Amino acid sequence: MTATSIMTAKTPAAGTDLLQIVHINEEIKRVVGVSVKINIMALNAIFLAKRAGTAALGFGVLSNELRVFSQDLRTCMESLNGLIHACVNQVSIGLKGIRTGRLLSEAARLAPQQPAVARILQDHKREIERRDQQLTILRRQLKGALEDVFQMVELGGVLAKSAKIEAAYGQSFAASLAQVSGEFDGVVEEIRGSLEALRRSAFFTGNRNNWRG
């Protein structure tokens, strides 16, 4: 494979990376939106538990915990923004580097007598490899941060399930408590679905380490 063909073959991968980051970012925004929804639902559940009195003490405690969970989740998801931004930056530089690589390779082909071109092309490749390594590190960091969120959501799931059980003890409020706890369960599942989709993103799973040859 010539230097030129290596450089051209890389183009779609870097472009795809950028698209995948966009999808990841959209999913993160969705989770942040859902976490706001849980916060409001938890507030309503706290008021409902207060009205139900002693019959819904456990439910009240769990609602409080779910509220804290939603706030933590939101903070955690928003903190991923920095990593996303760094990934976009690296991938953008990579895309620019691909164009530069293509033009330098073409210059090397047309001016084979110039040793300077080969040297600069080598420097350029080394720089791209360095950028690739940085992107690999960022990819790993982002994946790790998402795994942490996943653990947090597991806990949220347990809280929602416990709230469902507690609702059964709500006497005359049992039906409305069951409805609220069912909704909790639903939104936590929604988040879990989003996180599963993120985990499956080809940005993490594909064999991306050699996307620049």
Added chain:
Amino acid sequence: MKTTKTIFQDGNHKWVAIVRDPEKPNYLIDTNEYLVTYGGKGLLLDPGGAEIFPSVFSALSADFDPTALAGIFASHQDPDVCSSLALWLDFNPAMRCYISWMWSSFVPHFGGNAETFVQIPDEGIDISLDGLSLKAIPAHYLHSSGNFNLYDKVAKVLFSGDVGAALLPPGMDGLFVENFDAHIRHAEGFHKRWMGSNEAKRRWCERVSQMDVDMLCPQHGAIYRGADVQRFISWFDELQVGVISA
């Protein structure tokens, strides 16, 4: 690949035109690049767009060591003038780029850093190429609002940037203007539409008509030489510019 034509030579003092790439795709405007060499150093005038870099680079390096380029002179900020800047800087990061002060914070979007740019004040400057004095001549609003030509009074060559540019039809690709009347038809629409100020144009004509110019070298089209230089100046002086029918 482009070809090089030496249009002036006196010892190691040379003007080389880098022109006409038959492989250039039609969607890219054709450009002329010029290399001035003196004492083993080179100044590249309007190095061209990034997409034509390989072609310009290979043509230039057939005659000249690209690492000996001391600088780039950019007549203005257009992408066809200097979007290849970053690639040239790869070969010599210490290379300077001379450009109007107006564009010195815009053109770094194409490449370079704070050290790269030498800002040319509105009245112009002298640029020394290993002792050869080259003059940046004001040509503002022709067409860019911060625009310079480059004059070599020893060679009597004026690089005129977009002034004198012609968009020549296929087949009409001679390096020099041979039939002024036939040639200028391909320059008229461009000058009327692109050049923004009749006042600036009048001042440019006055200034250049007082200079000793054997060759007027535009960034597009063919080179005017001999009597065609004055013919062009008179034609331009008469032309109403800044005209749009919309």
